[in-house]
Amino acid sequence: MRAGLPVPPGFVVPTPAYAAFVADAGIGAEVVALARAGEPDAADRIGALFAGHPLTGPVADAVVRAYADLGGGPVAVRSSATVEDLEGASSAGQQDTYLHRTGADAVLAAVRDCWASLWTARAMAYRARAGVDPGSVSLAVVVQRMVAARSSGVLFTADPASGRRDRAAVSAAWGLGESVVGGTVSTDDLVVDTATGAVVSRTVADKAVMTVATATGTREDPVPENRRRTAVLDDAAAAELVALGVRIAGLFGSPQDVEWARDADGAFHVVQARPITALPEPTGDVPTSWPVPHPGGTYFRASIVEQLPDPLTPLFADLVDGSVSRSLGALMATAFGAPLRDGDLSFPTVNGYAYYFYRNTGLIRMLLRTPQAGRALLGRGAGELRGGVDGWRERSHPAYVAEVRAWSGRDPAGLTGAEILDGVGALLDAGTRYYTAVQSIIPLAAGSEIVFAAFYDALVRRAGDPAASTFLVGFDSRPLQAETSLYDLAHAPRDAAWDERFRAHLAAFGHTVYNLDFASPVPADDPGPLHATIRFFADGGGTDPYERQRRAAALRDELTRVTRARLDPLRRALFDRLLAAAQRTGPVREDALADVGLAWPAMRRMLRELGRRLVDDGVVADADDVFWLRHAELRGYVDGVRADHRADVDARRMVWRGQRRATPPQLLPERPWMSRLLGAVMPGREGVQTGPVVRGTGASAGQVTARARVLDGPGDFADLVPGEVLVARITTPAWTPLFAMAAAVVTDIGGPLSHGSIVAREYGIPAVLGTGSATGRIRTGQPVRVDGDAGTVTLLDEPAAAEPAVPRRWPGWVAAAVVAGLIVRRLRR
Incomplete structure (x- = not known):
């Protein structure tokens, strides 16, 4: 007043x-x-x-x-x-x-x-x-x-749906406001731009009843027919009300929840105001169209997408494009026997999401060379696989480790801004070179599993026999070593040496990434989720990983013995050969991927040091805002430019949050025939799924019924209750400790050869991956039935029965082609 x-x-x-x-x-x-x-x-x-x-x-x-x-x-x-x-x-x-x-x-x-x-x-x-x-x-x-109110309602001076502080939300109804606040009447709903007063959106309700005054209180009366579908506030009145709300928010210094009334003369009255609680961070509009930055090419979300499920932050987007283009271009030149031309390949973003871009003319040149490359690859066969693995072990991995050690040994506080940017660029290049080297062996390693599974399903497996994946479990790998390390910590005495053992664990495994974008913390930065897993094991949760792996290995060996005994000599020989290749290469894939993030802790330390300097100079508000600047802006800063980018950071975060609510197409421009062709090998699923069944790829066999827990990232890890179904966008090696608690795993992104599928099989829990929409369709606490054989998740509290699903197996023609090829090779020798 x-x-x-x-x-x-x-x-x-x-x-x-x-x-x-x-x-x-x-x-x-x-x-x-x-x-x-x-x-x-x-x-x-x-x-x-x-x-x-x-x-x-x-x-x-x-x-x-x-x-x-x-x-x-x-x-x-x-x-x-x-x-x-x-x-x-x-x-x-x-x-x-x-x-x-x-x-x-x-x-x-x-x-x-x-x-x-x-x-x-x-x-x-x-x-x-x-x-x-x-x-x-x-x-x-x-x-x-x-107030003798002709109309009344509620005004939020910030939009509670999107969190945007530049928009206000208004609910309005005829009569007194008691029923509006109580939610017992339908209201007109408006969103208004707080700077201009312009109405951004408006919904006019059918307002059947209104609250009116009586001699002793209030009652609800029917709204006159001529006012039921009439807007309570016109544009001018809405702008006046919002301007009033902006004044109130300015007086209190925070967004406000305002109850208002408007009398018969059109005057507004403020009857109550309180701070808005639990207001979300400002969120931009969700993208509805996907225009490509460069026509004349094809955009794929494949491979690295499993490590980049979210829109990229600006600095990472600027740097990773060149790094991936250089490293992948070198791989392609080796694979196809000729260098790519400038512009043939890049790693741009569309609505913030990373895509591989191939210019159509470059794709045609690669396709024309595919037969020769394929013949060369098949001719090299197992030797190429062993050579790729040896190259990874003897060259790629040591070179990456050396680059990381060189920069990790330097104190970021002693580096100039230019040296920090150079170091981050060098480490990211080293990381992408390593990832590209891993990509060169993953298809061969994964192919060995595909070939074995196709052969087994078509020519060996009988009704009631276990899945092919049963023969591939019980082997050691880096993610499982991380789990056993946590298990040992849980059962170690909490003495003076315990902290040293935990630091050793972080040194060995703290670089595994939740998200390849370096704006996301790694376990070494935030060990909270690791402590939660240690407490879980210490309280007797889960199973002894040593015993679990021993049982899995024993079952695998017994199944192998029984299966071999009933095969004829030719099939036994092929079974032995294909199984040996698949068993040899599976752990290699996991070991290689586990170290992709070796450079990430060092890059984050350097960038956060630069961020602290930016804060001191008034460029940004928080050290982590460095990730939201463009590379050119940081180059300008280290060259002496002192611009205030706080508003830029806020705006970019808001746009990013809106982009994150979108589901990016796997392929751009969208071509249905190519989407169907790529659907079997690219993670994620196209289109919107409806009904009570969410479909994906069955990646680990078994069925379980339990309540779901949707996790957005490591900040939610502590929310997982043992025995719940873990639902997430992706699961990288850093998520492995959660598998000990989960009854099953369901993801938006991934496939039968993804990290999540391999680890789920080791833990003996069902997994359905690559649903494309699980995190949007499934709610925390919702009862679900996960069928890892059929690749389905049934939402048990939604109506309608699902039609029977058919488990996905590798097609018989794949096995026939493989067997024929192997026989021909044997005859040629």
Whole structure:
């Protein structure tokens, strides 16, 4: 009111008045005890205590005098609990409001009833969930002159749906606002630009009822037919209301939840305002179109997409494009026997998402050379595989380790800004060269499993026999070594040496990435999820990984013996050869991928050091904002340019959040025939899935029914309850500790040869990967049935039965072609 805002005159009955009332009535201790006990009838018993004690004495006298000073007449009596404005513990709307109360006796009764509403069942349950102790709460009461409202509603000065601070959300209805706040009537809903007052979007509801005043309170009446589908606020009125809200938010210094009323003359009145709690970070619009930056080419989301499920942050996007283009271009030149031309290959983004780009003319040249490359590859066969693995072990991995050690040994605080950028560039180049070297052996390693599975399904497997993957478990790998390390830590004494052992674990495994974008922390930065896994093992959760692997190996060996014994000599020879290749290469793939992130801790340390300098110079607000600057902006900074990029960072984060809510197409421009062709080998699924069944690729056999837990990233790891179904966009090697707790794994991205499938098989849990939409379709707590054989996830609380699903097996013609090729090669020798 002092600020000149249109607030109805009134007075406040402060919290000491509540304390005096319950003390004088002798009910305070009993009320708190009943609330703490949490018995089902607690609310009724507390309500009876208040109803048995009318408001009298000095507090009543003060209320009557203030009401008389207000001029009497109808008033609104509103509750205001002490926890309403606490961050994360808002109880707004949990207590009662009484409108159009006339006369001193009615006002006194309404004040007491407001106090009593502090202890309704819904209010107590809400505070219990928020962890608020009953003994710490109190309640004030606001009494205001009643506004003869022709319309009313709620104004959020920031959009609670998107979190955008530059947009306001308005709900409006005819009549008094009691039913609007309570959610019992339909409202018109508007989104308004706070800077211009322009209406961004509007929904006009069919408003069947409205709250109106009576002699003793309120009632609901039908809305006249000519107003039911008429907008409550026109554009000018909406702009006026939002401008009022912007003033209020400016006075309080934070976005506000404002209750308003508008009288018959069109004047607005503010009847209540409180901070908006749990407002999400500002989120931009979700992309609905996918324009490509360069026509005349094809854009794929494949391979590296399993490490980059989210839109890229600006700095990583700028740097990784050149790094991937250089390293992959060298690989392609080797594979196809000729160098690529400039512009044939790049790694751009579309709506923030990374894509491999191949110019169409370059694709044609590669396709023309494919037969020669394929013949050369087949001719080299197992020798090429061994050579690729040896090259990784003897050259690629040591070279990567050496580059990382060279930069890790330098203190970032002692480096110039230019040296930091040069070091980050050198390490990212080393990382992408290593990843490219890994890519050169993964197809051969994965191919050995594909060939064995196709041969086994077509020519060996009988009804009731286990899946081909059963023959490939029980082997050691780097992700499983990380698990056993955590298991050992859980069972080690917490003595002085324990911290040293944990640091050794971080040194060995702390570089595994949750996301290849270096803006995302690695376990070495945030070991919280690792501590949660250690506690899980220490409390007796999960299984002993040593024993699990021993049992898996024993089962594998027994199945191998039994299967070999029933095969004829030719099939036995082929079985032995194909199985040996698949068993030899599976762990290699996991070991190679586990070290992709070796350079990431060093890059993050250097960039965060540069970020601290940016903060000191007023360029950004937080050290981690360095990841949201463009490379050119950082180059300008190290060259002496001191621009303020805080608003740029906020805007880019907002756009990124909107992009993250989109599902990127696997292929651009979208060509249905090519999407179907690539669907079998590219992670993710095209299109929108509907109905109670979410389909993906069955990557680890078995069925389980349990409740789902949707995890967004390492910050959510502690939320996973043992025995739940883990649902995520991706699972990289850094997610491996969670597999010990999960009943099954479901992902948006991935396939039968992804990391998640391999680890799930080792843990003996079902996995359905590459659904494309699981994190959007499945809710935390939802009961689901995961069928790793059929590749389906059934949402058990949704109607309609799913049609029978057929387990995916490798087609018989693949096995026939493989066998024929092997026989021909043997005859040629």
